[in-house]
Amino acid sequence: MDDGKPTGPKAKWWSRPTPGRGTRTEPSVEDAVEPSPASDEVADAPGEVPDAPAPVTDGMPAATESPAEPTLPAAPEHPAAPEHLAPEPLAAPDDAAPAPQPLHEPDPYGTPPYGGPGPWAPAPPVQRPTPAHGTPVPPAYAGTNGAGLSVVPEPAQAFPPPPAPQQPQESAPAPAAHPPAPQWQSYDPWGAPRQPLVTQPGPPLPDGRRGKRRGTALVGALLLALVAGGIGGGIGAYIERNGGLTSVELPQDERDGGGRAPDSVAGIAASALPSVVTLHVSGSTESGTGTGFVLDDRGHILTNNHVVAPAGSSGEITVTFSGGETATAEVVGKDSGYDLAVVKVSGVSGLKPLPLGNSDNVRVGDPVVAIGAPFDLSNTVTSGIISAKDRPITAGGEKGDGSDVSYVNALQTDAPINPGNSGGPLVDTDAHVIGINSAIRAADSGSAAEGGQSGSIGLGFAIPINQGKLVAEELINTGKATHPVIGVTLDMKYTGDGAKVGSSAQGTSPVTADGPADKAGVEPEDIITEVDGERVHSGEELIVKIRSHRPGDRLELTVTRGGKDLSITLTLGSATGM
DSSP states (O other), X not given: OOOSSOOSOOOOTTOOOOTTOOSOOOOSXXXXXXXXXXXXXXXXXXXXXXXXXXXXXXXXXXOOXXXXXXXXXXXXXXXXXXXXXXXXXXXXXXXXXXXXXXXXXXXXXXXXXXXXXXXXXXXXXXXXXXXXXXXXXXXXXXXXXXXXXXXXXXXXXOOOOOOOOOOOTTTOOOOOSSOXXXXXXXXXXXXXXXXXXXXXXXXXXXXXXXXXXXXXXXXXXXXXXXXXXXXXXXXXXXXXXXXXXXXXXXXXXXXXXXXXXXXXXXXXXXXHGGGEEEEEEEOSSOEEEEEEEEOSTTOEEEEOHHHHGGGTTTOEEEEXXXXXXXXXXXXXXXXXXXXXXXXXXXXXXXXXXXXXXXXXXXXXXXXXXXXXXXXXXOSEEEEEEEEEEEEEEEEOOTTSSSTTOEEEEEEEEOSOOOTTOTTOEEEOTTSOEEEEEEEEOOTTTOOXXXXXXXXXXXXXXXEEHHHXXXXXXXXXXXXXXXXXXXXXXXXXXXXXXXXXXXXXXXXXXXXXXXXXHHHHTOOTTOXXXXXXXXXXXXXXXXXXXXXXXXXXXXXXXXXXXXXEEEEEEEEOEEXXXX
């Protein structure tokens, strides 16, 4: 059918014309094409002369001249085309007409659509073209299909070879020794765009060496992954613990290996702590904790009477030194009126006595350091100042009969003192003892007795060391302490200013016969207002003033009698304490 298009012979899209040849050479065999079942079939009629016009199916050119060299083997004969698709021969072209030249450079691989000149008809996606024998074809590539999806090629079904066309005997080449490889049936030129067509796998190595190499490579890759994972895990753990590959170092002053000034709190504590001990006392009904300090190298330790009182006559006292060593102690002597006691440890060497100062030289505002075991926290150091002197206080009185009441002309300090500090030293800037911590003012009950659990409110009281030294010497030497007395009974219920001597009763007198007050002329109901020029406001204050002296000392008293003030001089007597 002539539709106005050139009817001359046209090259097939899989043919390979030879460039530079002006005239057509006689081919040895006509190329054969077997389209897929889904497409139209085009084939050269068997027995047709090589230069006959190519048959046309559906208006498309189906054949062109074949190159003269190299000569290709004859293609297998295909089954006859269906009757309704039989090609019609075209008019033979003029032999003198020049052969058409390809529009593109020849493609040595025959890759469509560049194998021959155009125009070219687009092939259906499922078409499986079969090239002529002798064309190098790569193996099936199990990579991707035409859409780029990974697929595994299915085994191709081999078709029976078509019958070979009848050709002249002188030009017919020998048939192929073997049919096309089955893998060609699964070859899809559009399904493997990333696989070079000339790449062919080499033959397998003998003795399975390729498999061994592949297994060795896999083992090496696994080992490399394990090593890399271990190194990565270690680095990750280090980064997590240290916050990064680089550590952060904050600026800090260099370590100071030097000491402290002797008069600083640190210097005072370093000097005094080795001489301070903690006492743990246990008795049949009660127990307690307190503090003490070493008086001499023979093992005598000074503390408060109320610290050792729970032991009674059969209790146990354990002494713990600042270094942690412990020893058992026994009571040498105690006195409830002064609230002082001395205990002694045996079999302990290297004791360091704490030097004693002079409490008379203390001034209000002097810095002081208190050392003890508040609430059983041993080696606790607090600091403050002397906030007052000659502060008359009474402590004790739990028994109710007054036998445990102590009268102290105390040093007042704002250094924090708490339960457990009792018996500990109050030292000055020279680390010398100037007082024995004994009592605190409790905010909850207003009591001055140490032992309240309210804690320190900055009102602590210490027995002056001058008083403590005299009592300690007596306790060590005799086991008992003597008290100075004036020989009168005071009216403790008197609420006026001064200390009032009691009234006479039937057969009794408040003034002891032949006592110091009787000899000095003191009478019942006299009111003593001053002692050595210092004002007295109550009976407790008069006792404190007297206790701050020693027996035999002379005192100047101011007495009010009948509205008149009188001056009386007396010499203190003595009494054995309890």
